[in-house]
Amino acid sequence: MSTKHNGPATASTPPSTGAAGGEPAPHDSGDHLALPRTIDVRVLRQDAPGQESYWERHAVAWEPNMNVISVLQKIAAGARAQDGRQVAPVAWDCNCLEEVCGSCTMLINGRTRMACSALVDRLVEEHPDGIELRPMLKFPVVRDLVVDRRRLFRSLERVKAWVPVDGFYDHGAGPRISPEEQEDAYPLSTCMSCGCCLEACPQFTRIETVRRDGETEEAFEQRRTAAFDRGFIGAHAISQAVLFNGHPIGKLIADERMEAVTDQGGIQMCGNAQNCVAVCPKSIPLTRSIARAGRAATMWAIRKIFDR
Amino acid sequence: MTPNESSRSFFARNQFLIYRLFSLSGLIPVGAFLVVHLLTNASVLGGAASFQSRVDMIHGLGPLLVPVEWAFIFLPMLFHATVGFMIIGGGLPNVGSYPYVGNIRYTLQRATGMIAFAFIIWHVLQLHWMGEPLGGGRFDPHHATSSAAEVVAPLAISLLYAIGVLSTVFHFANGLWTQGITWGLWTSPQAMRRANYLSIAVGTLLAAAGLGAIGGLRGTDTAAARAVETRMDDQRRLLEGQPPSPLSGTPAPGRPVPGRDSGAEDAIDLRSGSDLVPLLIPEPAGAVAPTTGPAPLSGN
Numbered sequence: 001m002s003t004k005h006n007g008p009a010t011a012s013t014p015p016s017t018g019a020a021g022g023e024p025a026p027h028d029s030g031d032h033l034a035l036p037r038t039i040d041v042r043v044l045r046q047d048a049p050g051q052e053s054y055w056e057r058h059a060v061a062w063e064p065n066m067n068v069i070s071v072l073q074k075i076a077a078g079a080r081a082q083d084g085r086q087v088a089p090v091a092w093d094c095n096c097l098e099e100v101c102g103s104c105t106m107l108i109n110g111r112t113r114m115a116c117s118a119l120v121d122r123l124v125e126e127h128p129d130g131i132e133l134r135p136m137l138k139f140p141v142v143r144d145l146v147v148d149r150r151r152l153f154r155s156l157e158r159v160k161a162w163v164p165v166d167g168f169y170d171h172g173a174g175p176r177i178s179p180e181e182q183e184d185a186y187p188l189s190t191c192m193s194c195g196c197c198l199e200a201c202p203q204f205t206r207i208e209t210v211r212r213d214g215e216t217e218e219a220f221e222q223r224r225t226a227a228f229d230r231g232f233i234g235a236h237a238i239s240q241a242v243l244f245n246g247h248p249i250g251k252l253i254a255d256e257r258m259e260a261v262t263d264q265g266g267i268q269m270c271g272n273a274q275n276c277v278a279v280c281p282k283s284i285p286l287t288r289s290i291a292r293a294g295r296a297a298t299m300w301a302i303r304k305i306f307d308r
Numbered sequence: 309m310t311p312n313e314s315s316r317s318f319f320a321r322n323q324f325l326i327y328r329l330f331s332l333s334g335l336i337p338v339g340a341f342l343v344v345h346l347l348t349n350a351s352v353l354g355g356a357a358s359f360q361s362r363v364d365m366i367h368g369l370g371p372l373l374v375p376v377e378w379a380f381i382f383l384p385m386l387f388h389a390t391v392g393f394m395i396i397g398g399g400l401p402n403v404g405s406y407p408y409v410g411n412i413r414y415t416l417q418r419a420t421g422m423i424a425f426a427f428i429i430w431h432v433l434q435l436h437w438m439g440e441p442l443g444g445g446r447f448d449p450h451h452a453t454s455s456a457a458e459v460v461a462p463l464a465i466s467l468l469y470a471i472g473v474l475s476t477v478f479h480f481a482n483g484l485w486t487q488g489i490t491w492g493l494w495t496s497p498q499a500m501r502r503a504n505y506l507s508i509a510v511g512t513l514l515a516a517a518g519l520g521a522i523g524g525l526r527g528t529d530t531a532a533a534r535a536v537e538t539r540m541d542d543q544r545r546l547l548e549g550q551p552p553s554p555l556s557g558t559p560a561p562g563r564p565v566p567g568r569d570s571g572a573e574d575a576i577d578l579r580s581g582s583d584l585v586p587l588l589i590p591e592p593a594g595a596v597a598p599t600t601g602p603a604p605l606s607g608n
Contacts (some may be wrong), residue, residue: 203398263324264321267324269327270490272410272489272490273408275408287489287497291489294489294490295491296492298328298492
């Protein structure tokens with residue numbers, strides 16, 4: 001391992017401890033007595049795509065109000081494994097730190113969830129022997145806890161998860177949407193593309209395309225996209241198709257979305273395990289969306305077969 | 309959608325349709341057959357005569373029975389199983405990491421599907437005449453209760469049947485629920501919950517019918533049942549103008565070829581019609597053990 005300097009930019013700013021900076025140990029001996037002074041963190045690391053993964057242990061000093069992101073920041077600041085060896089900081093993705101951007105998804109103690117909203121004290125209550133961090137299984141690993149979620153966004157492209165309003169004309173005010181429709185649609189619009197539903201879905205399996213020797217970037221991308229397009233689109237894309245097919249302007253291309261939803265890897269791949277709705281951090285009614293898309297697909301297929 | 313449409317396989321191009329047909333075939337005709345089959349079998353609880361009369365009704369199809377079996381039972385079942393195994397192969401159960409009820413049901417649906425597949429093959433070969441070359445084919449449609457009772461008489465066989473029946477029933481009842489989601493019949497979580505009660509009720513009823521049939525067969529006095537069946541068989545032959553079957557207490561293993569050609573020429577033990585007329589009155593329900601009726605017949 002190369003001996004790098006102390007961790008990157010995040011090294012010196014402990015987040016979320018507020019005004020009560022720098023407490024060495026818990027001072028109240030009340031309910032928190034059971035909390036440990038250091039937390040044993042096991043991270044499944046991988047140096048680059050396609051390489052072997054390996055476990056690494058880190059001892060992180062406990063602070064009040066930690067979340068998994070602040071644990072990772074401390075690991076990066078120390079950049080030392082539990083045995084004292086100097087190691088490269090663990091890489092991870094995060095952005096908003098308030099569970100709306102969807103970028104910090106990882107497996108925490110074996111389950112998919114957002115690292116920012118995974119509070120350490122709760123985790124330690126559930127698993128007193130420490131915290132285990134792994135990258136998502138359903139996406140190719142870029143490095144450590146960072147994964148390539150390109151396929152997730154490709155699925156949104158496949159179902160055209162947008163309202164088609166490109167153009168130069170002023171179309172005037174849009175149609176009115178009743179409060180009932182708004183209430184129905186709003187939960188679906190809170191999807192943050194975190195990928196938890198895909199990670200937990202037993203029908204959504206990993207697709208990793210490896211670039212061949214001498215293959216151009218364009219050819220590789222084309223081959224990768226083709227591989228994605230044969231795979232399951234996933235609960236998030238089905239739900240977005242339902243959202244935009246329910247929108248008065250979005251439904252102008254409803255048929256194109258139904259074509260995608262019933263194409264190879266479409267809604268028929270759903271196995272009704274209903275894990276998606278169980279793990280969704282935003283509590284989006286994904287199974288309701290899937291059933292509604294199923295009904296729409298039934299009608300769509302009848303139309304397609306008998307109306308032509 | 310994809311630019312190279314023609315290069316995709318037939319299965320890839322028609323995946324949606326094939327999966328929907330798979331889903332439909334689980335209900336019609338395979339599931340519908342399962343319901344009829346289990347309820348027919350449960351009639352054995354009403355006595356050997358009651359079961360026999362239902363079997364006679366089915367075998368009344370005569371030469372049509374084989375094509376009907378293949379068109380509405382075996383081929384749809386094979387289609388359902390083939391696509392089912394493809395679906396199982398494409399999934400990656402993760403019930404260890406996500407032990408939610410829905411996920412457990414997802415995993416059980418696949419496990420019971422595979423158990424049901426193995427069970428049904430074994431069951432068909434053991435009872436249906438197609439299994440004769442393999443030493444099976446033990447169901448005699450003219451001695452429905454007694455021949456079936458002999459098959460399930462060993463406790464181990466009964467237990468295997470119980471496992472097979474319960475797996476099949478779970479697969480059907482759970483499939484009913486998931487099918488309603490697939491086709492968009494029930495969409496809201498509340499509706500799914502209500503539909504779940506429905507599928508539990510259907511599953512419980514069918515499980516009771518299936519286990520009841522096994523229990524009923526185990527509780528059957530085989531000799532008495534055989535006597536009832538022989539008498540019914542003779543009546544049927546009389547009505548069809550055929551000679552009665554060779555009389556004996558020994559089972560006639562083998563061909564359940566409906567009536568027509570099984571009238572062996574050596575069985576010319578014709579009795580007077582007047583002797584038989586009273587027997588046309590149906591046997592009272594639960595009459596498993598009357599030894600008076602067939603006594604003169606087996607006396608020879």
